[in-house]
Amino acid sequence: MTKPRVLLVEDDQALVELLSFHFRREEFELEATADGEEALLLAREAAPDVVILDWMIEGVSGIEVCRRLRRLPETANVPIIMLTARAEEADRIRGLETGADDYVTKPFSPRELIARVGAVLRRVRPALAGEQLAYDDIEMDLVSHKVKRGGAGVQLGPTEFRLLRHFLEHPGRVFSRERLLDAVWGQDSEIELRTVDVHIRRLRKAINAGERADVIRTVRSAGYALDSEGTV
């Protein structure tokens, strides 16, 4: 399991160091910057799993960074946690409406912030925080590497496992073969697109074994998706 990557945008150097220590201890990779513009750059390049954003930073305001992160396609889906000293409700709401996923009010303890990050990751990339993925009657345990369908064990090869895992992390979503190759095989794999078909077939065969409804939907000329309604 890859370490979750966190981008911290904060100009209080003491706080950065404190958090840096705690996050590293909890097996996160943490990158930090005090500058809004740099934050935007880093967010695009480093593709963090979550951004922690101080509301009040030098240069561009936190809320502006938030808005711009949401506007860029590459970063539009990164969860954002706002750090704010203001406890007023209006601000909290404004933060959430701007597209922040959560906020934490200063003062806070590192432990609380880490729990928050964990909660956010559990939603967005469940594999990073939890050990358990589920969709419909499919369960995947990342620790024991076991998969069950309707309570019964399912035998999967490594590739099928990763493929299913990726689907479980983004249920319902359609992925093109290219995207699946990137996500499951790695960004620079030199593999035939059509090979994806074959693995989809193997995954289907394994997981739908015994008259079960197909959970993988083929979207013609678009790709595949995990979907309990299957091939309708």
Add this chain to the structure above:
Amino acid sequence: MTKPRVLLVEDDQALVELLSFHFRREEFELEATADGEEALLLAREAAPDVVILDWMIEGVSGIEVCRRLRRLPETANVPIIMLTARAEEADRIRGLETGADDYVTKPFSPRELIARVGAVLRRVRPALAGEQLAYDDIEMDLVSHKVKRGGAGVQLGPTEFRLLRHFLEHPGRVFSRERLLDAVWGQDSEIELRTVDVHIRRLRKAINAGERADVIRTVRSAGYALDSEGTV
């Protein structure tokens, strides 16, 4: 766009009524129960989009309900917002670690809670965040590549999908066949103008299936438009 469904587990009747009023006004469907066991049942059957759970309820404790919701495959992915009177950090962390997605500390305003629910839904059902197009009773989800009319799924071929998408992106507007060819087939397609007619027909057939009103208006000697009054 279907209304988001909220399950409220709360034993303070006055609060239930207050929230009920506000959520309904904001176009949510809200179901409420004061009982933990019943909550688990409802969560499995009604498949709500989000559960709001009071930490302190009669019978099973809120935290126990939370844990059990997470354990059941059918409900493992439902976001949970905890309501708690305790502001102490330890409790907040325990709530988040148990699997709650967020918590709100009493007292809170309905508006804040609704903003929270909105933030959570935006993460979990990206469909609600704007990856979705709608017009009249037609919904199109770009992420899952699904189209619904009046809640029921509609099966479309790739071209019909793109065609409908284009209409949904510019509802009411009339497009000549030339413009539709440019927009849907690509700028340099060498396709007969009349072919557009055929695809319009196919789209109509699929989306108006079963005695539904025609949503595509033919404008003689001009083109076609998406229009709920259809062919008037």
Add this chain to the structure above:
DNA sequence: GGGGCGCTGTCATCAACTTGTCATCCAAGC
């Protein structure tokens, strides 16, 4: 070192579905 054995990637083939075009029929406007 030498079999099995399971996992992978690729292909050729088959099947299903899409799609562009036509000829024909129909409706609206004049």
Add this chain to the structure above:
DNA sequence: GCTTGGATGACAAGTTGATGACAGCGCCCC
């Protein structure tokens, strides 16, 4: 009624996905 433009049904070609088979690897157990 005639003309023009749109709707329809049929169809053949073209795409795209599903499948089964197969050879290459790497690994484990002899």
